[in-house]
Amino acid sequence: MGDRAPRRQRPVGHPAGRPLRQFGAVLAHGVGGRSDLPLPVWLFAYGAGSALLISFVTLHILWRRPRLDALSAGVSAPAWMATMARPAAFATRALGLLAFGVVLAAAWFGDKSPAANIAPILVYVIFWVGLQAGSFLFGDIWSRLSPWDTLALGFEKLRSPRRTGAGETGAGERAGTHWPAALGIAGFVWMELCYHDPSSPRVLGVALALYSMAMVVVVARHGRARLRTADPFAAWFALLAAMAPLFRDDHGAMRLRWPFAGLASVRPRSGTLGLVMVVLGSTAFDGLSRTAWWRDIAASQVGWGATAVATPGLAATVAAMLAVYVAAMNAAGRISGRGPADLRVAFLSSLVPIALAYAIGHYFSLFMFEGQQAIAMASDPLGRGWDLFGTIDRAINYRLLSTDLIAWVQVSAIVTGHVAGVVVAHDRAVSRFELATATRSQLPLLAVMVAYTVGGLALLLGA
């Protein structure tokens, strides 16, 4: 890339200064060159301490009968929300198609340097981080944003214009496993965290092509509704969206409910455990890979050597997270006299808020800082020297958030995720067992959650 003219040159005060090149989008580890400051030890202690305290209080104080099943039904959304839904869905679908088109064009035809191409920022920061948080806040927005859902819907309407909204909750959605989704997400996080050149636009272009081909095959063979489980991102975002205050019932009506309450209505499929563990493990590995310990191992590796070191690291982290959970469920099985396989499914939804908490804890500042690049690059997504919106010279404002605020968001997210996980697990336990068994069966899971939470906080210590 040395022979290319730098796309954005900052005015340099120095008479003979070199033009400064904007490297912010170089995603060495799937993320830019900034890391958060290590968490202060006292804040770590507060977070870990409150997680422990909350866990034990939960066991003794919380409800004795399941409540989330009732709460997950929610209440009807106000009429104006239902009125807004159609135009909002239309706008969301249009935005999804447009963004997909921009990413495809940038990945295939844009500048080869990630610093001058909007695709890496859109895919890794705005899409992957932003939509995880967005699904939690606003519900299942990916089902409208997904270009493949929109294209398949358009195709359906072309073939039979009268039928609208078919397949919303049809048999196609109920069928299907989460194994393809787990594999798909594993491939995506491998590319982001292990492959040595994750932000190369052309590499992204190849990945997009593979993803697109897979989605076309899914729609052609099983219909549009199957995208909900077979599209890896749809599957994961839908799990996160179950925690959102806004949702649609089986008839497509918009309803409101307490955040996290919808986790009670999640029905795990085969492969759901793998899907959750891949996401959880990938975030943990991203935190791990910033520690001095890991850097000592990986520092000297470049190119495929770096890939070869990181790949087993990611796999081992996912396996370790999974092993801890499976061991706890085996212990819970012995205590409660139930089959461990049954328990693994029963408690699975309580891990979803923890996975989201990990993601927010690790990627909040990335989204807020590197995400700003998207504003500048929107003016020149392909790196052709355009300035469509006059934003091209916007630099990242790294003073947008103080380091204290970032640390508090990280700890609050992880502790909140822990609380939500513990509460959901408790509710699931009392819905399945009588109280005494429920309390005992929760003990191993509580230990797991405390381990995940303290581990997640410890990774933020970064030392």
Added chain:
Amino acid sequence: MHRFLRSGLAGVGVVAIALALGACGADQNPTLDAQPTTRPSDGVTTSSTLAPNVKVFVVTVTGNKVDGGPQVDEVKVGDPVRIEVTSDTANEVHVHGYDLSGTLAPGVTTRIDLVADKAGQWEIELHDGNVLLATLRVDP
């Protein structure tokens, strides 16, 4: 010989003036800039202009690896920082977040001066090969 010496001295004088001018320019733009020392007319700052509170970090690169491994350089917000990088191969050094880069010529020390005004941990890396040289840790 005399003429040689005299022209040599004159050359040194010109360079010294250029250095002094360059130092003035650098003072006016404290967060910028990075230059290799091979181009004194570009306004490289010399050690005589180094303020006493400047935190200096020295990185030596041999065969695309950092001697002694990548270190964490800790400073406070507002500290003036000088990063000196010497590599045995040509490359380009980049300080993330501050968006400063400097060309590395084999065996020539490149200095990057900046004022650490953004809190966080910032990677200093070689552009070719994405080699982490050091982390600049800026505490509030």
